[in-house]
Amino acid sequence: MTTINSVLGPLDTSRMGTTLIHEHILSSSTGIPQNYPEVLDRGYMSIIVRKLKEAKAGGIDTIVDATTLDLGRDVNVLTEASRRSGVNIICCTGWWTEKPRFLSGVSIDKLAKGFIREIREGIAGTNIKAGILKAASDKAGVLPEEEKVLRAVARAHHETGIPIMIHSYSPGQVGRRQIAILKEEGVPLNRVKMDHSNDTTDIEYLFWMLEQGCYLGMDRYPGEGVSPLARTKTLKALIDAGYKDRLGTSHDWSLARYVASDSIIGSTEKRKKTNLYDYLYIKKVVFPMLREMGVSEKVIGSILVDAPRKFFEGA
Numbered sequence: 001m002t003t004i005n006s007v008l009g010p011l012d013t014s015r016m017g018t019t020l021i022h023e024h025i026l027s028s029s030t031g032i033p034q035n036y037p038e039v040l041d042r043g044y045m046s047i048i049v050r051k052l053k054e055a056k057a058g059g060i061d062t063i064v065d066a067t068t069l070d071l072g073r074d075v076n077v078l079t080e081a082s083r084r085s086g087v088n089i090i091c092c093t094g095w096w097t098e099k100p101r102f103l104s105g106v107s108i109d110k111l112a113k114g115f116i117r118e119i120r121e122g123i124a125g126t127n128i129k130a131g132i133l134k135a136a137s138d139k140a141g142v143l144p145e146e147e148k149v150l151r152a153v154a155r156a157h158h159e160t161g162i163p164i165m166i167h168s169y170s171p172g173q174v175g176r177r178q179i180a181i182l183k184e185e186g187v188p189l190n191r192v193k194m195d196h197s198n199d200t201t202d203i204e205y206l207f208w209m210l211e212q213g214c215y216l217g218m219d220r221y222p223g224e225g226v227s228p229l230a231r232t233k234t235l236k237a238l239i240d241a242g243y244k245d246r247l248g249t250s251h252d253w254s255l256a257r258y259v260a261s262d263s264i265i266g267s268t269e270k271r272k273k274t275n276l277y278d279y280l281y282i283k284k285v286v287f288p289m290l291r292e293m294g295v296s297e298k299v300i301g302s303i304l305v306d307a308p309r310k311f312f313e314g315a
């Protein structure tokens, strides 16, 4: 049992329940909700609350919101959404892949200081504290600014003990370099989750990351490029290999698809084609596939419960 930061204050891990470990409740770009709310559709708060109430009614208790500052994080929106929907929300600190010019000039330790303050004191003048750290690299590999963020995240972990989620590009095995940097920084890899790991079906690479001690984010559903069925076959293979409790299964689903009609993230039309169920897609589509493949009810019932809790507890 561990106490973690949720947007409404301390949350005991025994109360996390069914948890989606990588989602986006409202994502856009840095400062958009606070400065240019016009570009988001009017009434987005009520859409968010309705969607989260649907998730809660469908059995989702906790959502980890992976929206960093550069993805348009707004902790006041998250707090109101949590209060009105009854879903626990854990927000993050760190950085995604947008690189402001100042980042090349700032030191690793100074950057880490900012992340530590967001975990210990609060974000943007509030007392809303981050519960998870995030760093990111994509197709181009670990770029210099991203390495700086990654090392700052590692140092903030050493100070605060909170876990780390890593946005990675699994088809290019970018995790190999990210894990090497985390090792150099002395981060215990059982506190690290390598995200978007179900964007590949290269099981050998996934086993390698698990053998390093990491958790894997099997967190894109329905996702693109790899079919939901292929993703679920990979999930099944990892469960069969005994890694059930180290797989953070989630959607990486952004409700911004509803609140910015001309969003760069994707239109409502596209959404209708891919995901009719929002945060309940895994329960409604993936679990039946696993059942069909012969996974037991006991295991299915634990998938969204045990791994997230253990990840936050550092088990």
Ligand SMILES: [Zn+2]
Pocket: 022, 023, 024, 066, 252
């Ligand atoms: Zn994401």
